[in-house]
Amino acid sequence: MQQNLLNFDAQQLTAWFAAQGEKPFRARQVLRWLHKAGESDFDAMSDLAASLRSKLKQQACVQIPNMMREELSDDGTRKWLLDVGTGNAVEAVFIPEETRGTLCVSTQAGCALDCAFCSTGKQGFNRNLSVAEIIGQLWWANREIGKDAGGNWPVSNVVLMGMGEPLLNLDNTVSALHLMLDDNAYGLSRRRVTVSTSGIVPAMDRLREECPVALAVSLHAPDDALRNMLVPVNQKYPLRELMAACQRYLECAPRDFITFEYVMLEGVNDSAQQARELVTLVRDVPCKFNLIPFNPFPQTHYRRSGAEAVRRFRDVLMQAGIITTTRRTRGGDIAAACGQLAGQVQDKTKRTHQLMEVRT
Numbered sequence: 001m002q003q004n005l006l007n008f009d010a011q012q013l014t015a016w017f018a019a020q021g022e023k024p025f026r027a028r029q030v031l032r033w034l035h036k037a038g039e040s041d042f043d044a045m046s047d048l049a050a051s052l053r054s055k056l057k058q059q060a061c062v063q064i065p066n067m068m069r070e071e072l073s074d075d076g077t078r079k080w081l082l083d084v085g086t087g088n089a090v091e092a093v094f095i096p097e098e099t100r101g102t103l104c105v106s107t108q109a110g111c112a113l114d115c116a117f118c119s120t121g122k123q124g125f126n127r128n129l130s131v132a133e134i135i136g137q138l139w140w141a142n143r144e145i146g147k148d149a150g151g152n153w154p155v156s157n158v159v160l161m162g163m164g165e166p167l168l169n170l171d172n173t174v175s176a177l178h179l180m181l182d183d184n185a186y187g188l189s190r191r192r193v194t195v196s197t198s199g200i201v202p203a204m205d206r207l208r209e210e211c212p213v214a215l216a217v218s219l220h221a222p223d224d225a226l227r228n229m230l231v232p233v234n235q236k237y238p239l240r241e242l243m244a245a246c247q248r249y250l251e252c253a254p255r256d257f258i259t260f261e262y263v264m265l266e267g268v269n270d271s272a273q274q275a276r277e278l279v280t281l282v283r284d285v286p287c288k289f290n291l292i293p294f295n296p297f298p299q300t301h302y303r304r305s306g307a308e309a310v311r312r313f314r315d316v317l318m319q320a321g322i323i324t325t326t327r328r329t330r331g332g333d334i335a336a337a338c339g340q341l342a343g344q345v346q347d348k349t350k351r352t353h354q355l356m357e358v359r360t
């Protein structure tokens, strides 16, 4: 079987080349062609010996997911639906801003964690994405948007905030992160790559050891009773353990704060009293808050908090000295906003029943 070279980070590619009797610098050359130049045709890799090129053509391939559909929002946001086989498709979203271009990447087909307010969660879970399928989203976006950009890749920031829980697909996520940071691949700084997690405590510790990038933690509630309901994985990793894991993460993090994400749900988690409780909860964790207006999707009974409630909530946090931003909704008209990514998922989990069996 041909080996898809997009499944390897630098170290893994070097090991594969060594197994083929090839020198490490050849692996570096190929890595640059694949990721820096976005090249998928071995014949175009002009500085490789003809013999190596023909060997690669026999034993290897470069395969990214097929693009099934592209949608363009009025605000410039782009969403791609990428075919990951057997009836599954995932979504990647590019959000252009004046000074940066952010790509929101998916790590799983669906998600098993079933957060109450999340469209991806409602789809159920099918499988983890491979390294090639994760990094393929960046490869694809850079090529698509970069066609007219004169060789400057337009993606300056990556957030792992698309479909799925990245820390439940940790090995593949870490290899993809290595590629994002590698100077022979995408060369992004650790601060420009953010992993978002619902709080898988042991995996947060592993990420800290294996590839500490910026970390966002989806908090959404100030107490365990409410968080158990909104983010059911909290039953396994309650707030006290989560806060301790955040503190440990900061020992290695490229930024000296955790970003807490907090989706604002009217009448559920948006009172001033709950904001005060949050201040107490995060007392020992240097952090910023990012308040996310709830993005509705079909079959949800939640409503977005009103502007006044959001302002009141933010004021409480700010007065306690916590920098708090409110996320601007982008791509809402093409269902590309946070939590709206539904893709196409053949559910294998029979929903929540397997939640507590999820391995880390």
Ligand code: SAH
Residues within 6 Å of the ligand: 117, 118, 119, 160, 161, 162, 163, 164, 165, 166, 196, 197, 198, 217, 218, 261, 262, 263, 292, 293, 294, 295, 296, 338, 339, 340
């Ligand atoms: N599984 C990871 C990353 C993907 S979700 C996590 O939960 O962190 C990315 C972010 O979108 C999370 O903060 C999540 O809570 C938020 N989100 C989910 N559904 C949402 C919705 N309907 N409206 C707004 N944000 C939502």
Ligand code: SF4
Residues within 6 Å of the ligand: 111, 112, 113, 114, 115, 118, 119, 120, 121, 122, 162, 163, 164, 165, 198, 218
């Ligand atoms: Fe999964 Fe994140 Fe959605 Fe929760 S919010 S269901 S963890 S993708």
